[in-house]
Amino acid sequence: MEDTGEEDRRAAPHATGLHETIFAAASIGLALIDADGKILCDANPCLCRLLGYAPGSLAGAPVSRLLTDRTQVLTPGIRRWRRADGNGIDLRLTITQTPQAGGAEAGFVAVVEPVDADELVRAEQNRDALVAAGLGEWRWEAESGQVSLSRRAGQILGYPAGRSARWSAMQTGFLAEDYARIHQSVATALVQREPWEFESRFTRGSDGMEVAIGVRGEPVFGSDGTLTGMVGIVRNVTRRVEAQKVLREREQRLRVATSLASLGIFEWHLLDDAAIWENERMFEIFGRPQAEGGLGKGEFLNRFLHPEDRPHVRRAITKALREDGILKVSGRIRHFETDAWRSIEMAGRFERDAPGRLPSRLIGVVADVTDRLQAQERQTLLIRELHHRVKNTLATVQAIVGSTARTATSIDSFYEAFVGRIKSLSHTHSVLTEDTWQTAKLHGLLVNELTPYIETEEDGSLEDRVTLDGPEVDLPSDVAVPIGMAIHELTTNAAKYGALSTRQGRISVSWSIVPGGEAGILHFAWRESEGPRVSVPSRQGFGSRLLQRVLTTQVQATVHSEYAPEGFRLVMQAPLPDRNAALNPLV
Incomplete structure (x- = not known):
């Protein structure tokens, strides 16, 4: 076999x-x-x-x-x-x-x-994958300073592939300020024996075109621990850098626009109930320190939104989630620092990661509209106040016409009395209109009426024959008009029949605020002296009726008049109404 x-x-x-x-x-x-x-x-x-x-x-x-x-x-x-x-x-x-x-x-x-x-x-089979990913390989030899480049790396940097250049020549492609940063970063990594990476602008060696590159590398050490070289990858990131630049510019324009509009920007993620507040205005609106970050939905609804506003805000969020994704809602929040209630308006859109999926986040803006709403409320109150004042003024003018006509002895006396009373009424209204709080100073009303009848000092103050003594008192419009007319009648009577009708006469006006009522009680005293001898009038004129009726009816004041021989006296006690806080421009 x-x-x-x-x-x-x-x-x-x-x-x-x-x-x-x-x-x-x-x-x-x-x-x-x-x-x-x-x-x-x-x-x-x-x-x-x-x-x-x-x-x-x-x-x-x-x-x-x-x-x-x-x-x-x-x-x-x-x-x-x-x-x-x-x-x-x-x-x-x-x-x-x-x-x-x-x-x-x-x-x-x-x-x-x-x-x-x-x-x-680093096998050959993976090199195609590196090229497909836009990555080029490089190696630097410490002894010779030679840089070896793969074909892709050579295309990115503008140098021939292989051992084509020395580092001393290639480093000139970096701008001076970029190279200083890169050198420091790499030097630190070498000391720590760690990989490093950076992004920088680079001028290509072949055509001088500037590109943006991303470089990663790591040191290579010999058996004795000395540095023998470095290896790494490089990629062209110009498009990404340019896209990021465009995105930053758009974000900057958005931030400028929202800043000028005083809008806060936020992003709320539904799954983890976490919110990102994108600008400082959000923290200003809520009065929250930036270190504490934004508020999630639960904390916002349950702790800081006004209890009365929670139901309709919840309904608005649910509706936006189920329907078109657009959220528009308003409410009141408690300010973190002042603990005061602030009014806000919020608008946003729910975004989906893919069509047909549930929304994953809400992106929106918030505006603090407290000042605007208060201004609207003040405007409404002022309009109501104006209607009320016009109505009272017309009634007062009607009373002035009728009473002046009944007491006047001639056309001239009627004209003089009527014009004087209308001017006094007009001045009081002007003072009220100029003051945002709709108030008039008592001292100013007295000076306005008394100054025309006496001489003044060089500094503009009244001469010694008139004494005004009392604290600064701002009279609300409800009492300023009748009290202003009362001061006009007292001054007119003093000029015609009392202390101001002679050069020797004197007037002393004092006032104070005593406790009582909503904002205190005005105690007002008018005293005349050294004028003509006074006797009780045989009939009651318009001024007397105004002092008794108008002050009693419109101001709820108690008025006591005394016709003493040595001079006329009047004492009034009038409760002052509290100011309407809605008219305060500072709140």
């Missing part, structure tokens, strides 16, 4: 003699492969151990059984082998053709080595 084993040994490569000893003792994996590259003719013990097989058991094994991808022909490079336990292992193959003596068919010898993780990632 023919020895077929001898024939197989002649047709396939094998190890004999000294070579067999070296083959078996080698500390790396060795394999003998047939001429077609499909059969593993022999494998040394080291390779068998790597694959988890007993020595000698891999002889004659088909390649397709040993590779995870079932490839039938063994080729150089990093390949994934199947171990005896079924797990995979990455091994590097270096294959060399070996011609056989005596005309035998040639075979192959494969050197098989384990691959570490870093080498596996």
Whole structure:
């Protein structure tokens, strides 16, 4: 019978003699492969151990059984082998053709080595992926200062691929201020033996065009710990940088617009109930320190929104979620610092990550409309006040006309009395209109009526014959008009019949505020002296009726008049109404 084993040994490569000893003792994996590259003719013990097989058991094994991808022909490079336990292992193959003596068919010898993780990632098979991602590789040698670039890196930086340039030449592509920052960053990373990265502008070496690049790198150290070089990647980030610049400019324009409009910007994320307050105005509106961040929906609704406003705000949010996604709502919030209620208006839109999905966030603006609402309320009150005052003024003018006509002895006396009373009424109204609080100072009403009848000092003050003594009192409009007319009648009577009708007469006016009523009680005293002898009048004129009726009816004042021979006296006590806080421009 023919020895077929001898024939197989002649047709396939094998190890004999000294070579067999070296083959078996080698500390790396060795394999003998047939001429077609499909059969593993022999494998040394080291390779068998790597694959988890007993020595000698891999002889004659088909390649397709040993590779995870079932490839039938063994080729150089990093390949994934199947171990005896079924797990995979990455091994590097270096294959060399070996011609056989005596005309035998040639075979192959494969050197098989384990691959570490870093080498596996830098494998040739991954280079296409790096290029597809826009990444170029580079290496710098510390001893020579030479920079080696991959093809993609050369395209990005404008230098030929390979060992094409020295760092001393390439660094001129960075602007001076950028290079100083980069140098400091890399120097710090080298001291700490850590990777580094930066983004910068760079002038390409080929055409002088400025691009934006992102660079990452890490140091390489020798066995003695000295720096031998650096390796890394580079990518062109010009489009991203330009897009970010456009986005920043848009955001800046938005912030300027919202700042001028005094609008706060917020973004509320529904799933985690977290809010991001995008500008300082939001914190100003709520009076909240920036260190504490924004408010979630729960805290906003349950702690800081006015209890009466919570139901309709909840309904508005629910409606916007279910329908068109647009939210428009107003309410009152408690200011963090002052604890006062502020009125706000809020508008926003619910955004979805994809069509048909539930909204994930609400983006909107908030405006503090407290001042506007208070101004509208003041305007409404002023209009009502104006209507009321016009009505009372017309009634007062009607009374002045009738009473003046009944007491006048001639057309001239009627005209004089009527015009004087109308002027006094007009002045009081002018004072009230000029004051935002709608008040008139009592001292100013007295000075306005008394000054025309006496001489004044050089400084504009009244001469010694008139004494005004009392604190500063602001009379609300409800009492300022009748009290102003009363002062006019007292002054007119004094000029015609009393202390102001002679140069020796004197008038003393004093007032004070005593406790009582809403805002205190005005105690007012008018005393005349050293004028003509006074007697009780035989009939009551318009002035007397005004003092008694108008002050009593419109001001609810108590008035006591005394016609003493030495001079007329009047004492009035009038309760002052409280100011309407809605008319205060400072709140």
